[in-house]
Each structure stands twice: as structure tokens, then as C-alpha cells.
Amino acid sequence: MKKTIVLSMMILFSIASSQGASEGTESNPLLMKWNTPHETAPFNLIKTENFVPAIDVALAEARKDVDAIINNPEPATFQNTIEALEVSGEQLDRVTGVLFNLNSAETNKELQAVAREVSPKLSEFGNYVSLNEDLFKRVKAVYDKRESLDLTPEQAKLLENSYKGFVRRGANLQGEAKKRYAEITTELAQLSLKFGENVLEETNAFELLITDEKDLSGLPEAVREAAQQLAKSKGKEGWMFNLQYPSYLPFMKYADNRELREKMYRAYTSRAFKDNDYNNEEIIHKIVNLRLEKANLLGFKSHADYVLSERMAETPEKVNSFLEELHEASKPYAEKEFKEVADFAKANGLKGDLQRWDWAYYSEKLKAEKYGFDEEEVKPYFQLEKVREGVFELAHRLYGLNFKENKDIQVYHPDVTAYDVFNADGSFLSVLYLDFFPRDGKRGGAWMNDFRAQSNINGKMERPIITVVTNFTKPTETKPSLLTFDEVETFLHEFGHSLHGMLANTVYPSMSGTGVYRDFVELPSQIMENWATEKEWLDLFAVHYKTGEKIPAELVDKLIKARNFQSGYLSERQLSFGMDDMAWHSIIKPVTEDVISFERRVMDKTELFPHVDGSCFNTAFSHIFAGGYAAGYYGYKWAEVLDADAFSMFKKNGIFDKATAESFRKNILEKGGTQHPMELYKAFRGQEPTVDALLERSGLKE
Secondary structure (H helix, E strand, O other), X not given: OHXXXXXXXXXXXXXXXXXXXXXXXXXXOOOOOOOOHHHOOOOOOOOHHHHHHHHHHHHHHHHHHHHHHHOOOOOOOHHHHHHHHHHOOHHHHHHHXXXXXXXXXXXXXXXXXXXXXXXXXXXXXXXXXXXXXXXXXXXXXXXXXXXXXXXXXXXXXXXXXXXXXXXXXXXXXXXXXXXHHHHHHHHHHHHHHHHXXXXXXXXXXXXXXXXXXXXXXXXXXXXXXXXXXXXXXOOOOOEEEOOOHHXXXXXXXXXXXHHXXXXXXXXXXXXXXXXXXXXXXXXHHHHHHHHHHHHHHOOOOOHHHHHHXXXXXXXXXXXXXXXXXXXXXXXXXXXXXXXXXXXXXXXXXXXXXXXXXXXXXXXXXXXXXXXXXXXXXXXXXXXHHHHHHHHHHHHHHHHOOEEEEOOOOOOOXXXXXXXXXXXXXXXXXXXXXXXOOXXXXXXXXXXXXXXXXXXXXXXXXXXXXXXXXXXXXXXXXXXXXXXXXXXXXXXXXXXXXXXXXXXXXOOOHHHOOOOOOOOOOOHHHHHHHHHHHOHHHHOOOOEOOOOOOEOOHHHHHXXXXXXXXXXXXXXXXXXXXXXXXXXXXXXXXXXXXXXXXXXXXXXXXXXXXXXXXXXXXXXXXXXXXXXXXXXXXXXHHHHHHHHHHHHHHHHHHOOOOHHHHHHHHHHHHOOOOOOOHHHHHHHHHOOOOOOHHHHHHOOOOX
């Protein structure tokens, strides 16, 4: 139940829900025992109207579980209080797991309405637990005698997490402060939901229909075909483009028509920044100011201080110093790269200043000229099905895993495929759902999540149920799904997260898999991206979808050389997001400054382009305003330092070296959050990381 409380209060990285109905609970599939393979969700039976009554019942059961702990006449012990709290609310975890995963991957107006309806209920229950004085007394009683208890290291960590979790969720507050805390958490839950819904609405609202074929100049045939198929699916003649990445990015890279590139860019960067019902500016102010107020109630100067007290980075000062160090290393390279593209564009006919809607277009042409690298030349070797086989084979060579499609497992959309995953000895490891293609009901980006976390309480092993969701290029009537190199890296990234979940081997679910510090969670994902340019791995699967020819060595060489193309610019861009996040969450008094002014003031030190009126980054920055990365976006760069340093071990010992992989599995992937991440990292690497490997890999070191 602890996981449910935390997730419901954070609103699960971008969740939304549905409208309830007064249906009898006896026939509600969400409340029945699931006689399905591995007790996976029976999606074929679940209806939107099932959720509200199911959550109402599950909340009541969870409350009974908590009350039983509180009312236990026996003195508080680890087993009857800490462990009992960890296993309570199992039914609520199951139902909300289905709801929130669907709301991210296959939502609709009705499901979003459910999320809005149940969100306050979940927040109220979370507050009932975390602000309950009698419950906290029992937790504190166990914590106070921790030195005399015969606990395993994992039990000791769970006890520490439990006690700190209560304190960090307001257990020590009294009177009006406690009441205000509960009000804030409920309002923040609603605001985060609304923020995400607004971004999705604005993303889905824009369509660019082209009817004159000359406006397609520069676009590869595969992009044109996909656009024609999209138009056809909407009952239109011509070619349609939208703001989903597989449509938006190729258009910005290849379309010769500058006016249309500008139109697409302005549509993308004005999402939730227009004068309509979906504007997120006021929501941003409310969110950051409420987060500040909550942090102050808990005794912290800022929300960043609150968050980072339980992170590897520890303090805002350390994060800002880290970002500044990388900024100083990256900025000179970024400026040179910007000038190079600007000069190239001018030499190739651009009139006036280089604008943001020109960057991808001229960068792609410059890359082709410098390295002979053309994204379209690589894509035929990255047929999705083959890439999937290659990723599975990588997991097999590293960790001995085997994947078998299980068509008896129900899926929530025809695009989704379910797999049984097995260890090398044939033992069952996990269920893995793969959901690759964009659709109107799916939020943008890519992510991994779980329907059920791994646990092993009292010897009852529960293996995890994991999902990986992406927005990859769809197949057309004449071509299979052919991935860009960026999409291959994304697949590896999210699969790395899934390995963290699937290989988990802890006792308690709250510390299983990705239940780690936010600035550590990206290590298992980002390290996987390193294999993307390893010829030894590519040769296992990268064959031309028509001829079956292996990807040529010279093409891989081009890909490797082009990988660090504009690494300074890309580093600055990522750093700017982290700096922006830290600025919003380091405030020590409420923000009244308008969003765009705040954004420009903070991000100008990394800015290379002229400002574009009507564009705003933050109104669609879902990671920090609708997700769990507030005061944590720096974690991507932080984890890059870790992954570059860690992969150097594979480079030294062999990219498929089983001993190195076994050490990474045992010390990192299996351990979850059972120890401090630096201790886990040192157990694998033998030392703390430095930025040297990252700067060298990125070409940002002389």
C-alpha cells in the first residue's frame, strides 16, 4: 500500500482517469480473482465504469488494513506494523495500477474523468495514512528501538524508509498545519492531472493537412507515405502531419518548405500557452507555489531542498554546481556548433537569422555532408521486429533471459504484445508488455512502468508485470516499421528500465526494481544506449528489411562518427531543462512573475537562438509539472556520468562479458532501493564515478 500512497500523491507521472457508475461490485472484474496467466489484468472484461466502484471498495479494504494495524493491542513490532503496512492495500495497488497505466497509454475523456474523480479520494486516503498520529506512534516506536532489533539490511532500510516517509509526508505536523498539508496534497494531485490533460488535448488538436504535393519537397518517401496513411485514417485526402514525434520530427528535419516548418514549430511550442481552456500558465504558478508551501510546512527552505534531501545529490547547491560544471564544458562546443550550422545554412541559401525551425533541417544536411550520414540510409536496417529480436538477444547474452510471446495474456490494445520472460534456468521471471505506436489516447514520449512490482514476503515470490510504452514510427501499407537511430536508442533506454523491474530480487515491493532515488533510476536505462553503436551487437540483427544484407561496416562507422555530432548543443539543451526545473523548485517565496519571463530569465544562459513570440517550453514540461521529476530533471545528466563510467567496464572486459553483466545484475538491477545507490554503484564499479568518461564519450574533452 505504501507504493499506492506515494504514487497517488505524486499522481504517477501523468495519470488521468474515468467516470464512475453505480454498478454492483460482485460482478466487477477489477475486484475478482484474476484466473489469467500470471494473474495479469483481464482487459477484455474491464470497462471504464468498473473503476470508480472498484476503487471505492479497494479504498475501504485498504483502510481496514490500516485500522487493523492501528488497533492491534500488541506492542508495535517490525512484523505487525512496518511489514503489515507494506503489504496492506494490495487490492488498491492492483486496481490503481490498471487505471493509471491505461490512463497514460490508452485514455479517453471518460477515463480522464475517472482520474479526476478518484484522485481526491486517493489523496484523502494517503493523508489518512501519513497524517495518522496513532499509526505514526507505532512506526516511531519500532524506529526508536531499531538498534536493538535483529533486522536484515533490507528490513532496516524499509524501517528507515517508513519512518522518514511519514515524517516527509507531514506526520509531525499539528493542528492547522496538518489540515493545510492535506489540502495542498489534494490540490496538487488535481493540478498535475489537469496539466497533463491539457498537454494531451493541445497535442491532439493540431493537424497540418497538405494537399499540394510540392509542399512535400524534401520529405523522404516513407515519411510521405506515413502522412498519406494518417490523412486517410482521418477521412481526408492528401498528407497529414501532427505533433506526435514520428510525424513532427521528420517534418522538421526534411521539409524544404520553411513556412510550414515554422507553422509546425509554433504549434508544437505553443501547446497549453494559448488563450483557451487548456492554458497551463496559472496551473504552473499554483503547482510551484503549493510545492513551496508544502516544503515550508515540513521545515524545508524550498521544494528542491525537500526533494534532494533524499537523493544522491543531497542539496540544490550540489546540483547547481554539477549543472554549472557541465555547462562550462559544453557551452564553448555548443557555440561553435551553432555557428557552424548558421554558416552552413547561409551558404545554402538561408536569408536572415537561423531560427529554431531551421535547426533540425540544416543540421541534418550538415551531418550528411560531414559524415555521409543520412538517417534514411540507416532506417532500412532497423526494422522494428528485428530490433526487438536484437534487444532480446542482448538481454539473453548479458543475463541469460529468454522471451516467449504469450497470446493467452489479454492486452489493452491490438498494438500491444505480451511476453513471458524466463531466466537461463527456465524459471519464470516476468511478464513484459510492449506497446510501440502512437495513437490519440496515448501520451507522448516513452516510458516503463509496472502493473505489479516484484516482492518476496514470507517466501511468497511475486514476479513483476512490466510494461514498456513508446511512440515509434508506424508501419505503412508498403513498409514495415523502420526505426530511426534515435528510436533504437529509446528502445534500449526503456528496455533498460524494464530490466531493472524484471530482474528485481528484493523482499519488499516499495524497494523493488525502479523504487530507487530519482537521480539513480536512469543508470540502468541509459547504460543500455551504449550498445547502439557497437558493431558486434548490431551484427546480430541489423539487416536490410528487403535484401537481408547486414548493416555495412562503413555505415556503422558513419553512425559512430555522427553520434557525437552537436554533442555540445545537445548537452546544453538538456542542461537548460535541468536548470529550469531547479529554478522553479528552488524558489523561497511564491512566484508572481509570468511564466515566459521566468523561463527566459533562467534559460538565457544556455540560449543560442532568438526568442520566438508565442512559444513557451514550460507549459508542456510534463516531466516536472505532471510527473515525478520536479527538482529531479538533472538526474538524466547525473545518470549519464554514472552510465558512461559504468559502461567503461564493459568496454574493458567485452560488451557481452558475462562476469561484468552478472556483477551489474547482482549489485545494481536486483537490489532496487535496498541500499544507498552510491554503495551499490561502488560494489559494481569499485570506485565512485567521475565526469571524465562522460566528457570523453561526448567529445567535450580536449
